[in-house]
Structure formats: C-alpha cells, structure tokens
Amino acid sequence: MSRKETTGQAITRSLVAHGIDTVFGIPGAHMYDFNDALYGAGDKIRFIHTRHEQGAGYMAYGYAKSTGRIGAYTVVPGPGVLNSGAALCTAYGANAPVLCITGNIMSHLIGQGRGQLHELPDQLATMRGITKTAERIDHQSETGPVISGVIGKMLSGRGGPGAVEAPWDVFGRSGPEVDLPVGVRAPHPAVNSDEIAAAAALISGAGNPMIMVGGGAADAGAEIAALAELLQAPVTSHRSGKGIVADDHPNYLNFVAAYEYWKKVDVLIGIGSRLELQFMRWKWLPKGLKIIRIDIDPTEMVRLKPDVGVVADARDGTQALIDALEGSGREDRTREFAEFNEEARSRFQAVQPQLAYLDAIRQILPRDGFFVEEISQMGFTARFGFPVYGPRQYVTCGYQDNLGFGFNTALGVKIANPDKAVISVSGDGGFLFGVQELATSVQHKINVVAIVFNNSAYGNVLRDQKQTYKGRTLGSDLTNPDFVALGESFGVRSFKATSPGKLRDILEKALSLDEPVLIEVPIEKGSEASPWPFIHPAPHAE
Template identity: 30%
Template structure:
C-alpha cells in the first residue's frame, strides 16, 4: 500500500525536488515514511524560521522552489516570517504542513498544536494555500502549487495535509506534464523605440538575476547604463555600462531622470529600492517600457509600454528584435560619472560607509565568485547603496522589502545546499545573528563551505542612531553579544577575529581559508575603525 505521505514525497521527487528543509514532529511523521529511500535530501534546521530562510536561500541560489516540511500550529506560525520575506522578494517556496484531524478543524477542542484557522493564517502571506482533504486531491493540489510557483510572479505556496489523511491509501498516478508557457507578447513596438532612444537607461531588478549575458548584449547594443537594484547585484560585474548603485541615491536618480527612455526589467519599483530615504516618492521616470511577469505589478505604475512575461523569456528575444544601429555614445560616460558620484556620496550619508564597502570588497576578492547572503547590518546597508558583486544572483539579503532580521545565517546554509561547489558567506550583525544563531549547527552537520561573518558592535547601532537623530533617548539597542570564540568552539568551527579594516580582515582570512567547511569570522567593531 502507498500512503498519501509516501505519494507526496514521490510526487515532489517527480517534479524535480531534491532537498527538503524540515523538523519532524508528531503531526508530520507520516510525511517522512517515504523520504528515506526517495533520494530527496533532508536538512534539519533548528527552528522552522530557519527552515523557511534555508528554503529561500536555496531557491535564490538554484532558481528552483525551496521546499519545507513543518508541523501543525507553531511550525506554521514560525515559518510565516520567511514566507512573508519570500512573498516580498518573489521567491518560490513550497511549505507543506500538517494540520489536525479533519473532524476537529475549527471546533476549538483544544487539540495539540491547534489554530483557530490555520489555512486562513497561511493565506495572509501565501500566493495560494489549500487543504488536501481526500487522497484524490493530492495531485491536483500539487499541480496548482507548482503552477503558482513557476508561472506569473513567484512566491510562497502552502499545502496542508490533515493527520488523518496522511496515512490513507493512495494510488500513485503519473505526474502531469508542465503546461506550455504563455505566448510571448509582441516586441515589434518595443524594439524600435529602444533603438531610437538617444539616452536610454535600463533598470534591472531581481527578475533579471539570471540574465547576465543577454542583459550585457542589450546594454551594449543600446549604449545604455544599467542600474541594478539590490536583488540584481552581480550582473555585469566590472562592465563600463554597469551602475551597481541604489536608485535611491541622488546621483542615480539624476541618471534615471535624464534618460529619454527607461527599460525596466523585473523590478517592482518599490520604495526600499527607489525611495529609501523617503524623498517624497519615486524618481520622475521618463517614458518607460516595462517587462514583468505580473499583470498586477505592471498596472501599478503608468508606463509607455507594458510587456507581460518573464524576463528570461523576453530579454533574448528583445535583443534579437533590435535593429542594427549605432549605440548611444554617451552611455559609458554617464555610467562612469554616476558610479563615481554614488561612491563619493556614501560618506555624506554615513561616515563609515565607504570603509565598510572596502572591507566587503576584501571579502569578495579573497573568495571570488562567492554567494553572499546578508542581514540587516551596517556593511549590508552600505553595500546595498553602492557595491559591485562578482557573481550574478550572488548578492541577496533581508534588509530590503519585508526586511526580516535573522535571515543571513539560514539563507546562506540553504544557498550552500543548493550550490555545493560554491563558497557562501553569511554576513550578519551580532543582533540579527542572535535571531538564528543555532542554525550554524546545521552547516556543521552538513559540512558546508559557509563563512559566517559577524559584524559585532554589541548594538542595534543603526536603530540607535535613528533614535538619536530624532531626539529619542536610546532604549533597547544594546543587546550583549555572546563570545563568538566560544560560540565557534561550541559548534566545532574555526574562529578568527579582526579589527574593522581591510588589512585586518585579510589577515584573519589567511587563518581561515581555504573554506573547506563552516568557519566563523568575527569583525569586532568595538576595536575601533569603521564602527
């Protein structure tokens, strides 16, 4: 006999799932019946929030949905924060949870892990959420889940299976073939408009992350500077047309506003990218051509031409459709001037920021091609403003969009699981690290090449500064940091400490590299420098 739980694992495997992040519990035991012999790797986090952030990091690193198993009640509530982060950043995540027996749902009997309405709670952040109430409903539910994960704007999807349904008999059925993609929109209007522009600018968002080669071709054909949002960093590394700087910066806003045509690729034009300093709104966009996979997103801003579709499908076709011509001669100069002005302006925003970026460049250059997953911490804030990463899709963090603390450590672990031959750096402040610090043991358990970098100033310093700026006495912003040498020893990880300077960080890395397993670098900002 095949049970519903076994059939679920079989169907996930058939759909290309190779890893599940989860913590077994009494309400998910039956989901694990078929897991051991399935070939699917199971990774055990220390908290369901960790499971969700690992699934997020895995999805960003691989482009495939990250999958998590969680128990009823607290398992689902614990993973809601990662689901909300995934929703904000359009990350495909499948959360499969248990739920109590069908006859108890909504009755308030006081069952173990009971929620008044678990499905309704999941629907507050999930693109789609449903209950499998009978064995025959499993495959259609998975079809709908994967359709939501792979078509339109991705995000978190939730399926719950009652504990009395999991052990029921289920007849295995063939997995449905994926549907044909929607036809591509007509590009015959967009291509001539782009070719005719004298001062075009391209805005690249997270939807363009995997399109480094065609984006470079397009930019060169048009002579167009390419402004990268946080989630697009790593594209066109070192290219003279690349502008790896925040469109919230005055210099970048001037570049955008001086264009005669803007092409926006997979960016939601949200305020955490385009109006971080609450200047009163988004830049004054010139005429815009916008490509996005979400119709609702396209309708949120007036544009000259909206093209609905995935950037990875449309961008190569757009390059092919461009007529031959002479690219804008001023593009490289405009990009260079903007890059220089953006870097020069960092110190005006916060005196330590240029030094922080220099330290990050030291990390990048000593671990070339690494994925860096970041938290809300000073070095990340500085680099989100102006920093050129060297790997497409290799720079992401939780400090924009939903902005969840505790993201970096588990997200880096998920990325390392998904890309086993790639070094991964988790960059967190001591405050954010304490949200998910126990997840380091999952990296030890899995023997992952992750460098945990802790920026330790024993403070929520940015929040403390913000309170001072508006005349509020600072309260609650000085959490005591643990002794990270002892933390590393408890996790059986090598540890090195450095003062906050590029030279000190380079010397500490000499002690830790090569990255043949998890290691911990503590940058002790209390020792002076760019604190």
C-alpha cells in the same frame, strides 16, 4: 493487484518527480507518517533537520533564491507554521519558489475549535495570506493533483511560495499507487508585437535611456547586456537585480552613480523590476520622463502604470526589443559611465568602516561565490558598496527587510551550491536570531563562513534614536556573548578580526578550511557612517 502507498509516501514520490532533492525541517507528531516516507526515499531526498522552524524556512529560501529551483521544508502545523512564517513572507516578497509542507489536526476536527494540539482557527487561510498558493490534501487520492497544482502555480508567471497541508490522520492513509502528475510552468505570455513597436518608438526618440533590472530578470542577463550595448544605455539595479549585469560590465552603473545620471534620463526601461529605486527611494522624476516596463506579471502594469507595458518574460521581451531596434547603433558612452561610477565610488568611500571591510571580503570571495547580506550596517552598505558579477550571487531578503534571515539563509545557499564559496555577513543583533543553526552547520557539514560584525547594538535603531529622538535610546543597546567562544562551543572554528586586513587574511584561511567558520569583527558602537544618504538621496533640485 496494484501496490499501495500512504499519502506521505505519495507526497514524497511527487517531490522526487518534481526534482526536489532536499527537504529542510523538524519532524513532529502530526508529520510522522510523512517523515517516515522521507526516510524511505533513501538517497533521492536529503533531509536537513534544523534547530528552529524559522531556520528551516530560511534555508529553503536560500536554496530557492540562489538557484531558482524549489526549496522545500516541512514543519508541524500551528506554531511550526507560524515560526516559519517570516521565511514565507520573505519568499513572497522576493518571488522565490519555497514550498512548505505541513500537517493539521485530525480531519473531522478542523474548524471546530476544540483546542487540539497545534490547532489554528484557520491554518489554510493563514498560509494563503503569505503565499502565492496553499491547498489541503483531504484524501490520499488527491495527493498528486494537489502537489502538482501547487507547484505549477508556484513556478508560473511571477514565482512565489506555496504550501500544502494534510490532516494528521490523512498522512498515513493508504491507497493505490498511481501515476502522479507533474506540475509544469505555464507558457510565458506571448510577446505583443504592438507593445514592442511602441516601446521601440519611444526608445528611438530617446537621448538618454536607462535600464533598471530587478529579480524578475535573473535569467535575462545576456539579453539585457546586449540591449544596453545596442542603446549605449546604462543598466542599474538595487538588491535583487545585483549581478544580472555584472558590476564590471562597461554599461553597468552603480545605483549611487545612476542617481546622478538620472537627472537627464528621458526613457526608463524597467525589466523584471518594481522600480523601487526610482519611485520609492529616489522620489524624484525627470521632467518628461517616459516609462517602459517589461514584466511577466500583468498586475504590475496596474500597480505602476507605464507609458508602454510589455507583458512578457524578461528574456523574451528584451530579445524582442533588441530585434525591433536592430541597426540603431549609437555612439559609445562607456567612458562616461565609468566616470559616473568613479565619482560615485569616491563619494561613498566615506561610508566607513563598512567599505573597507566589504572590500576585503570582495578581494577574497571568488568571482562566482555567494554573498548573503543581512539587515545590518554592512548589509545596507553592501547594496551599493559590494560588486557582484553574476545573477543570484547576492542573496537578499528583498523588501521584507527581516532581521535575522541572513545566516540561516546562507546555509540553504550552501546546500544548493556545495562547490561554491558562501559568505554570510550579519550584525550581532541579527545573527543571534538564528545562532542555534550553528549546530545544524556542524551536524550536516554545511561549510558557510559566517562573519558577525559586533557593534553591541541594533545599529540602525540606535542611530535613529540618537539623531531623531535626542538620544532617548530604548532597546537598542545589546549585551552580547563572546562570539568566538560561542562558536567554539558549537564545534565551529572561530576567529576574531580587528581590522580589514586581518579579516582578509582570516577569510582566505577560512575558505581553504572547507568547514563551518565563524569570524567576529568588533566594531565600536555607533561608529559606522550612515549609508542611508546614498540609498535615500536628497531630491535633485529642478
């Protein structure tokens, strides 16, 4: 006679089979049978309970974004799903494999509008609007196929978040324990030799090619560096592409420097990138520019049509291009690239006090440590002012630019990378979106160092209102707590740093403590130089 298990137990067993070892979340009535199954999994799955559903979603995002593996979380339906919706939006925009597991009202009441606890008019449709895929388990026997199908889609092609819901009454329903299928990544598209030949022909005739990398190239760093060396071309990146080719690689151009080099580029090679810098921020194209794109998502070739589109995994496509160009060595131009970088650094060094503080952090953060940005004056400046040396080490929210993601995300990064240093950099406004997760860091011993730059304002809004709206400020001035006292009230070791030198010293001590740490850095309101002229530069004169 076969053993029986509940739907909740089958979901848990499927998660383990897919290599998921951590679930973030908050237990709740609809989910009790699943929550109990997680308890029954013992040491196979670690459960990190948070103080807000948004925190659970962001921690799963940090886990996924820093590793490329699935970050899973569970929340109650309705308000729980909606509270975590910002994190799912972020995962969608940043192509991160975040899995949301939630419930629903009783199966026979779905869609009837009876006003049941946590009922949404159509929760599945809501989740499908902010994920790559979302499905419902209507019966215990569907558990394996539904979970494996969702995970397979999340991991295939252009990655992204997924969601699974089960009605309240289905979680506890028993059925035979059966072998569960495991969702696998679909095979990468076969590299089209004709497309590679066309790309190679364009490159062979180019005098000044440039390579732009995005998050889709995270696993192709070695191949991209080899291509850059072969072509003696510069490589640049914006947010998600930082560190894929290390900032100190001779062919890497900081994107401020890359904008100056852009004047003479004749072929742009985009690899795993939406080409946001060139088309949405620089807003100026050199005459006669030809574009080559290597991307696993064929839709990208429609969204922004290149001269040559290579639909392929970044590593496969780049290696095929190297093979096609073999023997076409070029004169070393790395001194030229170094001069561009030095000139750019001398110009953006004026973005103070941000650069001085970022330099202090970089001096202390180990080369393989993680830096989690935030929507703040420090975060914006870090996009060009903070060197990164490995893929996924600069954790960003991508194009969603959602305030408040940073500290919570950093906790997930640390859970996924317990032996690496993790520093979170927030403004006072963004940090207070998720300050309650200081309690989570203490309870679960998540040793993130959180740096809060306190300028008593939503700094970007305040600057825009002063500059564009003649000083008519609305909702941009903030009254804040004493962050050191606040941190200490949670049981977090807390410090105040009043200069870059003091921050460097405190940070060195903080990392040696190996416990949660909060550091407040007071900044005079409105004193920061704007980083935006370097992120949105004025168009080149033709």
